[in-house]
Amino acid sequence: MKPGDVFYYADEFNLSWLPTLTALWSPVGQQIMIPTPGQPKKRYGLGAVNYHTGETVVLFKRHKRRREVAELLQAIVDQHPTGTIYVAWDNADTHQDDDIEAVVRGAAGRLVLLYLPTYSPWLNPIEMLWRHFRREVTHCELFETVAALLQAAREFFDRHNRSPQQVLSIIGSYAVKVS
Numbered sequence: 001m002k003p004g005d006v007f008y009y010a011d012e013f014n015l016s017w018l019p020t021l022t023a024l025w026s027p028v029g030q031q032i033m034i035p036t037p038g039q040p041k042k043r044y045g046l047g048a049v050n051y052h053t054g055e056t057v058v059l060f061k062r063h064k065r066r067r068e069v070a071e072l073l074q075a076i077v078d079q080h081p082t083g084t085i086y087v088a089w090d091n092a093d094t095h096q097d098d099d100i101e102a103v104v105r106g107a108a109g110r111l112v113l114l115y116l117p118t119y120s121p122w123l124n125p126i127e128m129l130w131r132h133f134r135r136e137v138t139h140c141e142l143f144e145t146v147a148a149l150l151q152a153a154r155e156f157f158d159r160h161n162r163s164p165q166q167v168l169s170i171i172g173s174y175a176v177k178v179s
Contacts, residue, residue, distance in 0.1 A: 004083030008057075008076060009126040009171075010048035011089055012064045013133075015153060016041070041146050045153065046072040048087065049126050051173050054164030056129070058157045060150055070099035077107050088114040090124065125171035132170045133157075 001007060026032045046068055047058035057075050061068045076085060085107070089095055095115070104111050121127045137156050143149040160167050168174075 006080055006083060007051045007086045008048040009051060009088050009124050011124055011126045013045045013130045015043040015045050043150060048072065048076055049129055049167060049171060054167035056157055056161055056167060060153060064094065066094050066097045066099045069094050070103050073100060073103040077111055084110050084112060086112045086114060088116055091115050091118045128171050
């Protein structure tokens with residue numbers, strides 16, 4: 001990569017009002033009860049992490065269709081007005097269509113999409129960030145409203161954008177950016 005170029009890993013994740021469950025310790029003979037809402041409501045996070053700086057770009061949407069994926073790409077392009085932007089992500093069908101092509105064309109050769117092999121999440125370090133997010137924010141946690149869940153999610157990414165070195169540690173990036 002040349003100076004001024006950036007490399008992102010991108011993906012989507014589900015953000016359900018139903019708490020994500022994980023193993024918990026409890027006193028012998030006592031089961032911990034996790035309350036759940038009557039009707040599950042879903043939102044989706046679409047995000048990208050800069051592999052060299054740890055900065056994230058995350059959007060929360062009602063859907064994770066092609067239009068929303070194109071919005072994520074446009075947000076990344078808007079954040080980097082110069083240099084080449086490389087985005088590696090999986091081969092999901094939502095990553096290939098006219099909306100995405102329009103963003104690529106609009107970036108005038110500065111946006112390069114790289115496709116990871118199908119069914120290989122271990123190749124995408126952003127999966128580790130999603131796992132960390134769930135552990136810290138949603139595991140065994142019921143929020144009063146979907147708005148409260150979204151607020152907690154935004155706060156998580158805002159906090160981590162203030163300390164991107166922590167994100168680099170979470171995703172296992174030891175890459176050195178050449179200036």
